[in-house]
Amino acid sequence: MIRKNYICGEWAGGAAVSSNINPSDTNDIVGEYAHADSVQTATAVEAAHAAFPIWASTTPQERHDILLRASTEIVARREELARLLAREEGKTLLEATYEVGRAGQIFDFFSGEALRIPGEKFASIRPNVEVEVTREPVGVVGVITPWNFPIAIPAWKIAPALAYGNTVVFKPAELAPASAHALTEILVRAGVPKGVFNLVMGRGPVVGQTMIDHKNVDAVSFTGSVATGRRVAMACAGSMRKFQIEMGGKNPLVVLADADLQNAVGCAVNGAYFATGQRCTASSRIIVEQSIYMRFTDLLIERMRALVVDDALRPGTNIGPVVDGTQLEQDLSYIAIGRSEGARLAYGGERLDRQTPGFYMSPALFLDADHSMRIAREEIFGPVAAMIAARDYDHALELANDTDFGLCAGICTTSLKFATHFKRHAQAGMVMVNLPTTGVDYHAPFGGRKRSSFGSREQGRYAADFYTTIKTGYTSA
Numbered sequence: 001m002i003r004k005n006y007i008c009g010e011w012a013g014g015a016a017v018s019s020n021i022n023p024s025d026t027n028d029i030v031g032e033y034a035h036a037d038s039v040q041t042a043t044a045v046e047a048a049h050a051a052f053p054i055w056a057s058t059t060p061q062e063r064h065d066i067l068l069r070a071s072t073e074i075v076a077r078r079e080e081l082a083r084l085l086a087r088e089e090g091k092t093l094l095e096a097t098y099e100v101g102r103a104g105q106i107f108d109f110f111s112g113e114a115l116r117i118p119g120e121k122f123a124s125i126r127p128n129v130e131v132e133v134t135r136e137p138v139g140v141v142g143v144i145t146p147w148n149f150p151i152a153i154p155a156w157k158i159a160p161a162l163a164y165g166n167t168v169v170f171k172p173a174e175l176a177p178a179s180a181h182a183l184t185e186i187l188v189r190a191g192v193p194k195g196v197f198n199l200v201m202g203r204g205p206v207v208g209q210t211m212i213d214h215k216n217v218d219a220v221s222f223t224g225s226v227a228t229g230r231r232v233a234m235a236c237a238g239s240m241r242k243f244q245i246e247m248g249g250k251n252p253l254v255v256l257a258d259a260d261l262q263n264a265v266g267c268a269v270n271g272a273y274f275a276t277g278q279r280c281t282a283s284s285r286i287i288v289e290q291s292i293y294m295r296f297t298d299l300l301i302e303r304m305r306a307l308v309v310d311d312a313l314r315p316g317t318n319i320g321p322v323v324d325g326t327q328l329e330q331d332l333s334y335i336a337i338g339r340s341e342g343a344r345l346a347y348g349g350e351r352l353d354r355q356t357p358g359f360y361m362s363p364a365l366f367l368d369a370d371h372s373m374r375i376a377r378e379e380i381f382g383p384v385a386a387m388i389a390a391r392d393y394d395h396a397l398e399l400a401n402d403t404d405f406g407l408c409a410g411i412c413t414t415s416l417k418f419a420t421h422f423k424r425h426a427q428a429g430m431v432m433v434n435l436p437t438t439g440v441d442y443h444a445p446f447g448g449r450k451r452s453s454f455g456s457r458e459q460g461r462y463a464a465d466f467y468t469t470i471k472t473g474y475t476s477a
C-alpha cells in the first residue's frame, strides 16, 4: 500500500514513490510513500489559502478541542507510534517513546494556548482614547522539517500554527515520512477541516522549494541544514514574508576541575552520543580543564565502552544506527579528517556489523583536538565528539564561544561564580548548568544565535511571536 499526501481534504497519490528503509535493518521496508510534485504542492498552498479565513474565525474552543483530540490519540498510541519512529529514524525505542510523548504534550500545551491568546491594553497619551494590542494569525504557514525528530519537530510547529488560527502546508523530510503521515491521519481524525492542514511529502528541491517560492505562503518555519536555511531566508526576504530558521550547532560542554565528574561524564555521554549524536543540540565539543583532562578521559572512555550499539528496537540498545548510508559516510569521513588534522582517536569511530544489515557506527572520541580543526568547527551530525583542553575557566569560555554556531552551551561545575558567569557570557540561545546540552522543556523558548537560528523563538508561549501578527487598535470613547 502506498501512503498518500493529504491535499485539500483528500488523500492524493503522487508523481513518484519512495521506500522508507529501516536503518537498523535495510531489508525492512517501513512503507512506500507518495511524492508530491510542484503542481500538487501549489494546490495544497491554494487550499490552505482558501481555508484560512474560515479557520481564522473559528472559536478558540473549536481549535482547542481539535488539538486536544490529537494529543489524546498520540498519547494513547504512544508505543505503536514510537516503534514506527524508531524503525524509520533509528533512534532507540526508549528515545522514540519519549519523543512521541513529547509530541503529545506539545499538542496538549497548544490546545490550552488556543484559549489564552494574549493581548494588552495601554492607557493612551491622549484623553478619551484607548489603545489595545491584539494578535491575529499570519495566514498560510509552510512547515519544513528534518528527519532527526520526525514527530516532535512537526508537532512544535504545526500545533502552535493551528492553535493561533493559521492554516498549514507540511513538508516532512524525505527520510522520515512515516511519523508525519501518522500525525496527518491523527489530525484528520481529530477533525481539522478541509484545506486547513495539508501534507505534501517529497523532495526538498521540488516540494520545499515550491512552498518557499509560493506567494500565498505567508510564513515559513524551517528546521534543517544551514545551506537550506539560507535558501528559505533568501526566498522569504525577497518577497518580504515571515520566516523562522533553526539550523545546526557545534555545542560546547565545558567541564571544570571542580565538577562532579560522574555527572559530567553522564552529561557528555548523553549530549554527544545519545540519539546517535543526531541532534542539533548535541555536545560535539567537550572542553575540559587541563588539570582533570586525563581523569575525565578515562572515566568517559570507561562509560563509552559500556554503550551498546545495536538495532533500535532491541531491548538494551543504547545507541541506534546512523540514519542512512550517506550520513554514515559523512561521519566516517570526519573520522579520517580528524586523524589527518592531528587529533587522536581515543575510542570508536568504526563501522560495526550487527545481526541485521544496518548503518552502525561506534561512538567516537577525539582527544587533543584544537579549536581550529574542522572536527571542532563543522557540524558532523553523528556520534563524534572532540575533546579540547582548556587552561582555566576563562580559556574554556573563550573556546566555547569561538564558533560560528550558538544554539546551546553547557557547563559542569560546582562553582556558583563560574556557573553564573557562564550563563551570562556564553554566546548561545540556551545554556545548561550541570545538565547535558540536549534535552529541553516544551513550555520554554527554544532557539539559538549566530548561524544556528534566525527569527523568533519556537515553543512555549514565545511561539506566538511567529505564528501571530500584532495589531494595535486606537479607539476614541
Ligand code: ADP
Pocket: 144, 145, 146, 147, 171, 172, 173, 174, 202, 203, 204, 205, 206, 207, 208, 209, 210, 212, 223, 224, 225, 226, 227, 228, 229, 231
Ligand atoms: P538535513 O541535513 O537535516 O536533511 P536539509 O536542510 O537538507 O537538512 O533538509 C531539511 C528539510 O529541508 C527537508 O525536509 C528537506 O527536504 C528540505 N529541503 C531541502 N532542500 C530544500 C529547498 N531547496 N527548499 C525547501 N526545502 C528544502
